[in-house]
Amino acid sequence: MSDVVRMGVVGVGALAQRAILPHLTQEDLHDSVQVRAICDPVAERAEEVARRFGVPRVYARVEELVSAGEADAVTIASPIGLHFEHGRLALEAGLHVHFNKTMSTTVDEADVLIETAQARGLKIVASPGEGLRPQLRRTRQLIEQGAIGKLSWAICGVAFGRYHESEEPERLEPHAGGPIDPSWYFRKPGGGPLYDMAAYALHGLTSVLGPARRVTALSGKVLPLREFMGTAVDAEVDDNTVLLLDIADNALAVVHGTAAGTILDDFGAACYFGTEGEIRGLLLNGEPFDFPGRDLTVDAPTWDWEAQMRVLPHVVGPHRRIPESHVFEDIMQLVDAIRDGTPTPVTAEQARHVVDIIESAYRAAGTGFRQDIRTVFQLPAVGL
Amino acid sequence: MTAGSPRVRLAVVGVGDVAQRDYLPEAHRIADVAEIVMVCGRREDRAREVAGRFGVARWAAGYHRAVETDDVDAVVNLTPPGAHVEVTMTALRAGKHVYTEKPLAPSVAEAITLRDEAARRGLTLVCAPSVMIFPQLVAAREVVASGRLGPIYAARAVAFGGVPPWAGYISDPSPYFRPSTGPLVDVGVYPVHALAGLLGPVRRVTAMSSRTRHSFAVTGGPARGTVVPVEVDDNWQLILECETRTGSGRGTDRRTRVLASIQANFCAVAAAGPECELFGEHGTLAFDLLDVAAPLKLSAEDEWTEQAVVHERAGGPDHILGVRHLAECVLSGRQPLLGPDRAIHVLEVLEAARVSAREGRAIEVRAAGGPVMRRNDPVKETSQ
Numbered sequence: 001m002s003d004v005v006r007m008g009v010v011g012v013g014a015l016a017q018r019a020i021l022p023h024l025t026q027e028d029l030h031d032s033v034q035v036r037a038i039c040d041p042v043a044e045r046a047e048e049v050a051r052r053f054g055v056p057r058v059y060a061r062v063e064e065l066v067s068a069g070e071a072d073a074v075t076i077a078s079p080i081g082l083h084f085e086h087g088r089l090a091l092e093a094g095l096h097v098h099f100n101k102t103m104s105t106t107v108d109e110a111d112v113l114i115e116t117a118q119a120r121g122l123k124i125v126a127s128p129g130e131g132l133r134p135q136l137r138r139t140r141q142l143i144e145q146g147a148i149g150k151l152s153w154a155i156c157g158v159a160f161g162r163y164h165e166s167e168e169p170e171r172l173e174p175h176a177g178g179p180i181d182p183s184w185y186f187r188k189p190g191g192g193p194l195y196d197m198a199a200y201a202l203h204g205l206t207s208v209l210g211p212a213r214r215v216t217a218l219s220g221k222v223l224p225l226r227e228f229m230g231t232a233v234d235a236e237v238d239d240n241t242v243l244l245l246d247i248a249d250n251a252l253a254v255v256h257g258t259a260a261g262t263i264l265d266d267f268g269a270a271c272y273f274g275t276e277g278e279i280r281g282l283l284l285n286g287e288p289f290d291f292p293g294r295d296l297t298v299d300a301p302t303w304d305w306e307a308q309m310r311v312l313p314h315v316v317g318p319h320r321r322i323p324e325s326h327v328f329e330d331i332m333q334l335v336d337a338i339r340d341g342t343p344t345p346v347t348a349e350q351a352r353h354v355v356d357i358i359e360s361a362y363r364a365a366g367t368g369f370r371q372d373i374r375t376v377f378q379l380p381a382v383g384l
Numbered sequence: 385m386t387a388g389s390p391r392v393r394l395a396v397v398g399v400g401d402v403a404q405r406d407y408l409p410e411a412h413r414i415a416d417v418a419e420i421v422m423v424c425g426r427r428e429d430r431a432r433e434v435a436g437r438f439g440v441a442r443w444a445a446g447y448h449r450a451v452e453t454d455d456v457d458a459v460v461n462l463t464p465p466g467a468h469v470e471v472t473m474t475a476l477r478a479g480k481h482v483y484t485e486k487p488l489a490p491s492v493a494e495a496i497t498l499r500d501e502a503a504r505r506g507l508t509l510v511c512a513p514s515v516m517i518f519p520q521l522v523a524a525r526e527v528v529a530s531g532r533l534g535p536i537y538a539a540r541a542v543a544f545g546g547v548p549p550w551a552g553y554i555s556d557p558s559p560y561f562r563p564s565t566g567p568l569v570d571v572g573v574y575p576v577h578a579l580a581g582l583l584g585p586v587r588r589v590t591a592m593s594s595r596t597r598h599s600f601a602v603t604g605g606p607a608r609g610t611v612v613p614v615e616v617d618d619n620w621q622l623i624l625e626c627e628t629r630t631g632s633g634r635g636t637d638r639r640t641r642v643l644a645s646i647q648a649n650f651c652a653v654a655a656a657g658p659e660c661e662l663f664g665e666h667g668t669l670a671f672d673l674l675d676v677a678a679p680l681k682l683s684a685e686d687e688w689t690e691q692a693v694v695h696e697r698a699g700g701p702d703h704i705l706g707v708r709h710l711a712e713c714v715l716s717g718r719q720p721l722l723g724p725d726r727a728i729h730v731l732e733v734l735e736a737a738r739v740s741a742r743e744g745r746a747i748e749v750r751a752a753g754g755p756v757m758r759r760n761d762p763v764k765e766t767s768q
Contacts, residue, residue, distance in 0.1 A: 152596060152619055152652035155645070159538065159663045216590045218623045218746065220641040222537040240537050242623045242643045250594040252621040254645040258538040258663055273652040275596070370592075370744035 004030075005335045008037040008071035008095070010062055010086050011078035012049040013180045014170040015100060019324035020077055021053040024331065026318050033335045039065040045177025052175065062086045066093035073338060075331055076100060081190030084109040087124075091116040098334045099126040100327065101199040103351040105189045106359055107375060110352035117348065125334040125344055126351030128200050128326060131207035131380065132333070132344075134311050138291035139272070139279055140208040141382050147284060149276030151248050156205050156270035157256030158197040165228045172229065183233045186226055192237040194358045198257035202354045205255070205270055207345075209248045211353050211376045217243035219365035223259060243361040269302070349377035392418045392481075392711040395450035397471055398462030399425040399434040400555045402485065402703070407462060408438040410704035413696055418711035420460075424450050447471050451478040458508075458714060460707055461485060464559045465569070469494050472509075476501045481508040483710040486573050487734075488727040490564045495731050499724035508713045510720045511727035514706030515574050516581040520671050520693045523680055524662075527691075528582060532684070533664025536583060536628065539644035541575035541660040541673065543567065547650050549605055556607045560650065566616030568593070568734055572648035574673045576730045578660060579626060579644045585729060587641065588625035590746040591737040593617035596651040618650040622737050674701045 007024060009016050016038075024035050039059035040046040050058045059065040066074065066089050073096035076086050084104040087097050091113065103126040104110045117124045130136055143151055164171070164182040171180040185191050194202075206212065219241040226233040239259035247253050269281035277285045282302050288294075293311030300307030306323065309315055314332040315325040322328070333344040353375045360371040396403060403423075411420050420440050425431035428445035435443035444450065450459055451474050458481035461471045469489045475482050476498065488511045489495040502509035515521055527533065548557035560570055580586050595617045602610045626642045658670035658681060667684035676695040681688055696702065706722060713720045729749075736747035 149653075150596060150651075152649055153621060153647055155540065155647070159668075161665060214592070214744075216592060216623070216740075216744070216746070218588060218590055218625050218643050220625065220643060222535070222640055222642075240641075240643050242538065242645050244590070244592045244621045244623060244645075246592055246594070250596050250619065252592050252594060252619055252647075254540070254621055254623075254647065256538060256540065256643075256645065258643070273649075275651055275653065277653055364590075364746075368590075368746035370590075 003339065005033045005338050006036040006070060006072045007033050007331075008039070008065050008074040009035060009055075010039055010065065010074050010076045010090070011082075012038050012040045012046055013077065014168050015324065015327065016077045017049060017170045017175075018168075019322065019327050020075060020331070021049065021055075022322045023319055023325070023328035025053050026322075028317055032339065033332070037065050037068065037070045042177040045174065048176035062089050066090045066095055071095060073097065073334060079184040079190060080195050081105060081184060081188070083190070084113065087113055088116060091120065091122055094120060094122065096123045096334060096338050097125075098331050099124065099351065101127045101203075101351075102195045102355055102358070103348060104355055105195060107352060107356045110348070110355050114348050114352065123334060123337045124348040125330055125337065125346045126348045127330040127346065128203050129330045129333060129344075129346035130200060130203040131350070132312060132329060132346060133308070134291040134293055135269075135282060135308065136204055136207050137382055138289060140379075142279060142284060142289065143208065143272060143274070144382065148272060148274030148278055151209070151251045151272060151274045153251055154205060154209070154247075154253040154270055154272045155255075156201040156253070157258070158193060158201060159256060159258040160193070160197060161259065162226070165226055165233075179229050182228055186233055186235040186237055186239070188236050192241070193239060193257035193259055194241055194361065198241075198255060199354055199358070201255055201270065202357055203350065205245075205247070205253055206350060206353060206377075207379070208270065208272070209251070209253070210379050212245040212247040212253070212357055212373055214246040214370055214372055215243055215357055215360045215364055216370040217241055217361035217365040219362065238362075238365070241361065241365065243357070243364070245357065345380040347377060349375075353377045389416075390715060391416075392714050393421045393455055393457045394418050394460050394707070394711075395422040395424060395453070395456040395458075396420055396440075396460045396462060397424045397447040397450050398464070398485075399423050399431055400462070400464070401553055403462045404434065404554065405552075406701060406703045407460070407707065408434065410697060410702070411438070414704055414708045414711060417708060417715060421456060422450055422453065447474070451475045451480055457481060458483065458710060465490065465565050466559065466562075469498065472498055473501060476505060476507055476509070479505065479507070481710060481714050483510045483707050484512065486512045486727070487569050487731060488724060489731070492728060492731045492735060495724060495728045499728060502724065508710060508720055509724050510706055510710040510713065510722050511724055512703060512706050513574055513577055513701070514703060514709060514722050515577050515673055515701075516722065517705050517709060518673075518676055518702055519695045520676055520678065520680060521578060521581070521673075523691065523693050524669060524671050525582060527669050527680065527682065528662065532667060532682070533662060533669055534666035535640065536642055536662050536664045537640070538642060538663040539579055539583065539661060541579060541644065541646050543571035543573075543575045543646065543648040543673070544652075544659070547652075549602055549607065553605055556610060557602065558610065558612045561612055561614045561616060561618070563616050567618060567648040567650040568620045568737060572620060572622070572646065572734060572737075573730055575646045575648070575660060576624070576733050577726065578673055579624060579646070580729060580733070581726070582662065583626040583642045583644065584628040585626065586624045586733045586749050587627045588746055588748055589622060589733055589736040589740055591620065591622045591740040593621070593741040594619045617741070620648040620737065620741070622646040622648070624733065675699055676702045
């Protein structure tokens with residue numbers, strides 16, 4: 001294998017244009033990863049993006065990209081409902097895969113992906129790599145060391161209003177090929193705030209506490225009709241789901257995935273409450289706690305997501321100024337794993353567990369019955 | 385109100401911690417509508433001591449003197465939960481109006497018999513907690529009614545007043561950990577009352593619970609050394625589906641199910657943040673349920689602003705407002721806003737939560753009679 005990882009990008013919508021391509025085409029990566037091909041069904045958009053970022057090959061279909069021999073690995077940036085199919089095609093063609101969140105929409109799909117990769121000796125890295133963040137690793141260490149006594153409960157989650165319809169400039173003011181349609185966020189499979197934004201909260205929670213055992217949930221739809229640039233979008237999926245998890249040692253966790261309002265700063269990060277103290281975001285009993293790299297973040301408010309990502313190992317130099325650097329970090333976890341076998345904590349098994357929580361939560365909400373979660377994953381050693 | 389106006393003559397039954405902490409020291413604030421003419425306790429010496437300390441003319445051991453005395457109009461029932469039904473029923477049968485601490489009764493069925501007894505006799509029955517007339521909740525209702533948040537889609541609340549026995553607690557904390565009480569009943573009532581009152585009646589409940597310890601020893605205060613068995617789950621997490629109406633009320637109403645998560649425990653330290661948050665399409669409202677001195681916090685367009693609340697008590701819960709409400713209803717003949725229907729609805733929700741946690745399924749809550757606080761309900765009975 002070439003020392004430089006040849007990367008393909010599957011889907012060049014908002015995330016690829018805002019983050020993946022700007023990051024991966026920086027000079028400092030020239031000797032480690034190069035984007036050699038992209039694919040997108042909107043030909044005009046794909047051609048313009050390829051020109052803008054200097055990508056040599058453009059394809060309309062995933063099958064063409066993965067069989068062309070141009071790439072060693074792909075990053076899957078298509079709508080969530082297509083991740084499984086696109087990832088499976090790549091693995092079957094012998095490519096390593098980075099999945100943007102979430103890896104798949106069902107556990108059965110996740111099983112196929114993991115088994116296919118294992119059978120072929122391929123690597124999967126599945127975003128979001130919340131477990132990489134020193135902030136969360138320190139949170140886990142504090143809890144394991146008893147800094148808040150015995151953990152009693154935790155809360156995390158997301159609330160966001162009409163972000164996908166009205167706040168992403170890449171969608172609204174496209175370079176070519178027309179606006180980037182967000183309708184899939186409100187359709188099956190893969191739509192809804194759990195697969196989308198609450199996946200961060202669930203990866204974070206399970207990176208701190210390990211796998212959950214049981215889940216129950218209530219779920220509903222508050223906006224039956226959405227609008228994107230003057231066109232009505234029928235919302236098919238629930239946009240308002242709250243779930244309860246039985247996790248850790250007799251602790252309970254609540255996770256909000258809500259399509260309205262904004263969650264108070266503290267609850268964007270998780271809050272953990274114990275018999276002798278609490279961790280709220282980056283505060284231990286009201287005082288900031290230390291973590292490796294904290295000096296890189298102290299000039300920014302704790303809710304400044306991008307600033308909090310400056311502490312990630314690959315987020316240096318120009319990458320600190322490009323959005324969504326956590327996505328870049330996850331891709332680099334795959335690049336390092338391919339180049340020299342560096343193990344990563346950003347695993348397909350944890351992503352499958354999160355998919356299991358989400359799928360089981362919807363089943364609990366639909367049937368009214370609490371669900372056992374059948375998958376597990378191994379937390380890595382906590383070392384900081 | 386001028387001197388010589390009629391006042392409601394009250395007998396306070398129960399002179400334990402809550403009476404001495406929250407009611408008797410604040411009683412001077414309702415002297416325009418009520419007068420405490422007697423205090424009753426299980427032990428005469430304590431009743432006498434409390435009467436002397438708070439300037440009450442008469443005292444008695446047991447509660448029978450309170451209900452047999454002609455110059456008592458109403459009983460303020462501050463006994464431990466296990467005595468609530470007996471004291472309230474005896475008082476009603478003796479023709480006394482009643483204000484009762486929560487819970488109204490240990491079961492919905494017993495609560496209904498109390499409601500019916502009061503109705504049959506034309507007596508006023510006011511049920512704690514009076515959180516819906518606490519000034520911060522009144523202000524929150526006004527914000528919700530103003531439409532500044534847009535439609536509300538989700539909410540979260542934590543019920544927490546400390547793990548009994550808290551600092552300065554003067555009684556044996558064991559009753560808090562009996563099967564009929566626990567955090568669900570003792571503190572869970574606050575967020576359930578508040579969310580049902582603000583959003584609409586609860587239609588569906590799912591819950592999980594756990595027990596984090598099986599006994600503990602009291603380490604300070606008069607009960608020092610007492611080993612308290614934990615006979616009830618001390619860690620609860622609920623999700624409620626509240627039915628709220630949006631629209632003008634002229635046939636264009638749309639019913640929306642709002643999802644609310646509630647945490648109630650006797651095992652974690654205090655959560656420092658706002659106890660309740662409402663997530664609306666255009667903003668988030670955060671406030672405390674118990675502390676009347678905490679300001680409202682309103683978030684809109686990523687800006688948090690604070691709104692001070694005028695409060696008469698220096699801080700903490702202002703339970704005496706519920707006794708004022710009783711007195712004002714007795715004097716005016718008006719139906720109480722804090723009547724038994726609201727308390728019965730909350731008991732139904734708590735029973736549903738118990739069944740849900742035990743059986744692992746979501747529980748429907750039947751449509752109860754009029755627990756919702758409608759927009760045109762007067763906030764206060766009198767405003768002079």
